[in-house]
Amino acid sequence: MILVSSTPPFCVRSEPGIAARADRRTAPVALAYDVTVRVRAAHPLIMRRARRETRLHIHTTHRSSGIDAVGSIPWGSHFCQFYHTEADLAETLVPFFQAGLDANESCLWVTSQSLDAGRAAALMAQAIPGFDAYVASGQMEIVSISDWYKPGDKFDPDIVLNGWIERERRSRALGFAGLRLTGDTIWVERSGWADFMDYERKVNGAFRHYNLVALCTYCMETCSAEDVIDVCRHHEFALTRRDGAWEVLESSSLKLAKEELVRLNAELEDRVESRTAALNAAVRARDEFLAMLGHELRNPLAPIRSAADVIRALAPAGSPIADSSTILTRQVGHLTRLVDDLLDVARITQGHIQVNLQETALADIVDMAVEQARPLIDQRGHALTVTLPGRGVKVLADGTRLAQVFGNLLHNAAKYTPNGGNVGIAASVDDGTAVITVTDSGAGIPADMLDAVFGLFTQLPRSLDRSDGGLGIGLTLARRIVELHGGSIAAHSDGPDRGSRFTVQLALATPAVATTPLAAPAAVEPAVSRRVLIVDDNADARELMATLLSLHGYEVDTAADGESALLQAATLTPDVVMLDIGLPGIDGYETARRLRAIPAMAHKRLIALTGYGQPGDLAASRAAGFDEHILKPAQLDDVLAKVAVAAQGRNEPQVSGH
Template sequence: MIAKAAGSVGIKLILTALTTTFVALVVATVAMLVYDLKSFQRGWVDDLTTQAVLVATASAPAISFNDPRVARQNLGLLRVRPEIQAGAIYTANGALFASYVQTAAELAALPQHPGQLGYAIEGGRMVVTHPIMDQGERIGTVYLSATYRLLDRLQSYALILLGVMLGSLLLAAIVAHRLQQTITRPLLAVTDVARNVMQRRDYSLRVNERATGEIGTLVDAFNDMLAEIARRSNALQDANLTLEHEMTVRQGAERALLLADRRKDEFLATLAHELRNPLAPIRTGLDIMRINASDPVSVERARTIMERQLKQMVRLVDDLLDVSRINTGKLTIRREQLMLQDVVNDALELARPFIAAQGHTLHVQVPEQAVYLVGDATRLAQVLSNLLHNAAKYTARGGSITLEAEARDGQVQLHVKDNGIGISPALLDDIFEMFIQADSSLERSTAGLGVGLSLARKLVELHGGSISAESAGEGQGSTFTVTLPVLAETSVAKPQAETLQADARLHRILLADDNVDFVNGIGGLLRSLGHQVHIAHDGNEALAAAETFAPQFAFLDIGLPGLNGYDLARALKRLPALKHTVMVAVTGWGQQKDRQHAFEAGFHHHLVKPVSIDQFQEILAQSGP
């Protein structure tokens, strides 16, 4: 059956080639025949017309002088053209003047009158009629009749074309036979492989017959199909294993989601707890200041407590904001040359009060020779102070904390060691993740949200360094190591002594904020220092008062009703009297883009709430006009 199919395809291919060739030859033959007949006819017309013109030109004097003999002599010259069977010359009135015929039978066929000018085909003859002119006047007519052998022409062409067609069909049959071999052989190979695949279920079989063009594409597609079926067969065989693996992964993902959800709930509960803790002593301090307002000692003690708790709240909020900025890619660090010893001193200045308050002993060991880094001094000091703060927080009162720094192999390593509660081996890999705390029990005496170490790791990585934790186990203390690259070549400028003297001058200050308690409190403090203060609670009110008040400093909230702080700053800049006014943005928006918007609006400084009177005084002292 396969052989019959292949043979059938081959025969069809040969018949298709022959039919196509035959149709093409017939169309070409008809076209060539039509063209040749038209050319043949046109040639005869031109030839007879030329002969008629010659006869007319030679016979014009004979008609003019009424000399039929000369006219017959002119017609007699047509004997050299045996295909011209008869000829005649007629006068202007249509009478026969002279004639020429090859046979007597042709004489009877001459018309009595010449008829219309031009040519005509009558039976097997072609007739041409041409006028005889003399000085623009028609004096007669030439008539010529010649045999028109169209059938002879057709027979000659038919014999030639028949021979060409037979030869072409024979050649087409040979070519088609060769072509059908190149086509049917790959098809037969495809059929054989398909049969074997169906019988043996072996999808590794392939068609080895090579072909080009569409047949080659078919063979390649068939092989690709077998390969795809083989892949899918293997996939079906592995389906159960895949499903089992997916179930395992899904169960793991569900456990991870449950763990993340539990950590989220724990974090929210911890956040609420840690924010309420400072609020309680602040509320108590306010009560002390209200009840014992006349007792300076009690008031000072309450103020100290409130300041300490406020710093704790600010620290918690700042840590959360920093982690959020890092996770969203919005936190940038300043890269400048700095000295390791300065970073350590800044970190100790931040952490030493808390360490001392816990009664710990602090040991510091740094290289005597200056070690230079490239980075953000504030952020690196934040990392070290965070580690020192954690060491003090998770170490029982009266413990020991050590800060060591050593430079080697182009790097500096800072080790923060303590003899505190230690870290469980199971937590060492997760201690730098968000919201993970070594002690998460309700009975813990330490506060925090579990974001400090995550923030420290990300800040160190922004500086091209790394951070790691080590601990022998719970109750065995812990060691945190920060590794940073050291600057190989330094260009250290000589330090310049700066003396900041207190500015005893008094200023006109405009305060604009819709938080009435905050702005009235700050305004009262500034007035108590002797400054002239004007307070406004919306943007339009501040703009209306600014031109007459002419402030030297304008501390403006951004989220003002009526006219926001950006538009207010631009409007104040346009007032001639406020050309030299120092404008300061005081806002809760503290991201880099917010600072950029403030500077573009014309602000000279940007303070993030909560702000202290010390920050106001520093700007008044440094930026005073």
């Protein structure tokens, strides 16, 4: 049906000089014409059109029509107006073109005897100051029917349609936003009506693909009821006057298209909401899985590393047994890096990488990074060059995270450089900026990969044996950490097999001051009679850690669960308690809280030694009362340093073991 908000009749009036189509003239007709049978017959076509209109309406830019009853319309709009008098045409077409001129559109008005070119120009000049300038510039053109529709006194629909499209292309080439046009149809003869309606059908489909806004005007004095139906079927909507006001009539196909648009949008929103919920659930499941995977992988690595440390402590230096323990420790370190990479995937994708900024000596950060990468550099037989500034050069940084960045860069340099190569790290100050450069003499980087290497899981081509290992996460993490410090990181290379250079720039915390390098701190020795309680349900991890600490002069007791730990703590009052988090019965967090409730243990040192290392795990440790949070497999030096610290005073828990 043709729909409108109200349904009064058209006022049909005869005027001299307008040829009437008496053979098809009917009585005055209502605005609502029942074309249900036609719509049903054409239903598949209408639905295809509806789907097409849905896609088009989603991706269009709206333009002001200048007509209050119409409002804004998208490019490709093709609608019609039924008029009675010249005043009707002037009332709509003048603001229609004024809006187009204001929007930098090329405008073309094809006039007829209902409102000729001279009268149209006069009305436009009266309404628009400076109208002559628009005409002179070519933005506005007013032509007659004979010039456009019937050159040579013959109407060729293909020529006319192609003419509109060519005019639109030329307009945009000249810098206009598109083409706005109108053409009056009073010249159409009865014998050519069917052909003209076929032309309108083609126009309605073709204009949707161009920056065109078209308003076709039809004189009601020459239109029958069937004519009105034909016209409405081939336009998106119609404009007609009722009680002195213009109203919009929508065709059935447009109504269906809009309903289809609403339905599809609702379905799309439902699908997006459903998929978003599913994605969030999958992300949560992934993060939980990775956290559990990290814990489960670290648990067996912890006793392996401890066993290697025990063997190395007892074996003669330089013996095959000592060398084997060194190899074992190195491989555990490699596995630990892979576990850390897995967990960093979740942190990177969720934006959970955090930094704790404080003034830190740049040389200290570089020293930590070199220490991390030293085993691989030595294994490959590389010559390492380290150039450091004085200890007075400080940056506002998370020292652990930046050491991770430089350690990754050094690790990559060693990994991608053939054995016996050169690896270097140099830190300097340039105009208030700390510049850290990591270089190597290795495989180099192709030019098209210099930026891509910072992408997640990106790796340079390697042989099928994958002897260098890694997941391709380190550089992504490095860039993210550097950006969180307000710095930048860039890759440089002269090409394959010509080495590479990674440059990190960071702002200085304070003006650089030349100072004498600080002496290395003396090794920490345990205090006399320092007692440690180790609580872990993994017997291998528990006993090997106890053996290691015993070898270094500590008095060690062990427990396999939280209940036993509480009983021993109340009796023995250990100076330090090392607690696993994933204990049977009451977990490590609850055990820590209960230990703090024992008066004699209120100020003793609690260390979480665990495979759980996500940001939420550190917060839980802090809330439970832990002083330290060490990730398994822990490095022996780190454990000894933490255990040896005096029990007096409580610290915020810090993560170790990365």
